[in-house]
Amino acid sequence: MPFAALFGCADSRLSAEIIFDVGLGDLFVVRNAGQVIAETILGSLEYAVEVLKVPLILVLGHDQCGAVRAAIDATEGKLGAKGQFIQHIVAAIQPTVTHANSIGRGDIDSVTELHIQDTLEDIQSRSKVIADAIDEGRLAIVGANYELSGGEVHPIKVVGTV
Secondary structure, eight states, rough: SSEEEEEOOOTOOOOHHTTOOTTTTTTEEEEEEEGOHHHHHHHHHHHHHHSSSSEEEEEEEEEEEHHHHHHHHHHHOOOOOOOOHHHHHHHHHHHHHHHHHHHHOHHHHHHHHHHHHHHHHHHHOOOOHHHHHHHEEEEEEEEEEEEEEEEEEEEEEEEEEO
């Protein structure tokens, strides 16, 4: 049984088992580009909490994220990708880009950090199963950023305790 769920970016450099030196089956891993919340992601995370009883969800972003870069580019009118579903990913991150720009933190790594925090808030506000588990002390959610060049994970925000 997995001891934690990990929701991370689909970037191949974010192999959870390698980063955390764990075996197959130790983590319940859910990934998509830019770790963008969607109903299927929430359903998967709820399954990890409700059925598998994991006490921890880790939301893992990384520096120089292509999805975050695309959202920044779109905000600046420079996005070259035309795919409909790419647009959905970009649109999900753009409010964070707009907020980051308004507070003077528009560089890609600052936007990524804010996006990770927004993702934690989104998970809690949209999933009653997860929010209740946090409130009952059965679950914690940690947002962290993986530094590609140094191979280090830097915690950004912790919600809940177990």
